[in-house]
Amino acid sequence: xxxxxxxxxxxxxxxxxxxxxxxxxxxxxxxxxxxxxxxxxxxxxxxxxxxxxxxxxxxxxxxxxxxxxxxxxxxxxxxxxxxxxxxxxxxxxxxxxxxxxxxxxxxxxxxxxx
Amino acid sequence: xxxxxxxxxxxxxxxxxxxxxxxxxxxxxxxxxxxxxxxxxxxxxxxxxxxxxxxxxxxxxxxxxxxxxxxxxxxxxxxxxxxxxxxxxxxxxxxxxxxxxxxxxxxxxxxxxxx
Numbered sequence: 001x002x003x004x005x006x007x008x009x010x011x012x013x014x015x016x017x018x019x020x021x022x023x024x025x026x027x028x029x030x031x032x033x034x035x036x037x038x039x040x041x042x043x044x045x046x047x048x049x050x051x052x053x054x055x056x057x058x059x060x061x062x063x064x065x066x067x068x069x070x071x072x073x074x075x076x077x078x079x080x081x082x083x084x085x086x087x088x089x090x091x092x093x094x095x096x097x098x099x100x101x102x103x104x105x106x107x108x109x110x111x112x113x114x
Numbered sequence: 115x116x117x118x119x120x121x122x123x124x125x126x127x128x129x130x131x132x133x134x135x136x137x138x139x140x141x142x143x144x145x146x147x148x149x150x151x152x153x154x155x156x157x158x159x160x161x162x163x164x165x166x167x168x169x170x171x172x173x174x175x176x177x178x179x180x181x182x183x184x185x186x187x188x189x190x191x192x193x194x195x196x197x198x199x200x201x202x203x204x205x206x207x208x209x210x211x212x213x214x215x216x217x218x219x220x221x222x223x224x225x226x227x228x229x
């Protein structure tokens with residue numbers, strides 16, 4: 001069984017400030033972890049993924065995430081927020097015992113204030 | 115290159131009607147997934163195809179939901195006798211290969227509203 005908890009359904013930051021979106025997971029087997037971004041009326045776009053290689057993963061648009069097994073966390077960060085980062089972000093976990101069936105968190109809406 | 119496309123983008127159905135939602139995956143992609151996304155929630159897995167074989171349908175909420183991918187390319191999700199609780203965005207995703215670490219490419223979704 002696998003599950004994802006995203007802490008904070010809404011996060012608001014000022015432009016240029018640090019972005020931190022939290023994700024904790026539960027998985028009975030070693031997980032693969034993903035962060036997706038969703039803009040209004042669009043599909044999900046992959047930001048980055050962890051697949052048991054380096055624990056610090058760099059993605060697109062300056063985002064990165066660190067896999068911490070001891071904390072069962074995979075938080076998403078970006079040093080400096082940009083207005084275009086305003087969107088909804090989803091964390092997802094996939095157990096490596098199936099063919100890619102992903103379990104998603106409920107999402108975090110990021111607002112960037114000028 | 116073309117991404118995953120879905121049609122229609124919006125569908126309004128009266129309760130009790132049957133609907134069919136279409137997904138055109140990226141050409142050559144082996145894996146195809148359907149997800150249901152209720153308002154304010156993350157996507158929830160419905161079913162998975164590897165080529166034309168439906169290998170996992172554990173997420174289909176009832177026997178009113180049926181999916182097919184007869185030629186291993188285009189897929190259709192059919193909902194019979196729609197109910198108000200079926201209102202959601204239905205997302206399709208495809209992946210080039212089989213495997214849990216492969217990126218899934220998502221379509222824009224079909225927003226179904228059941229009145």
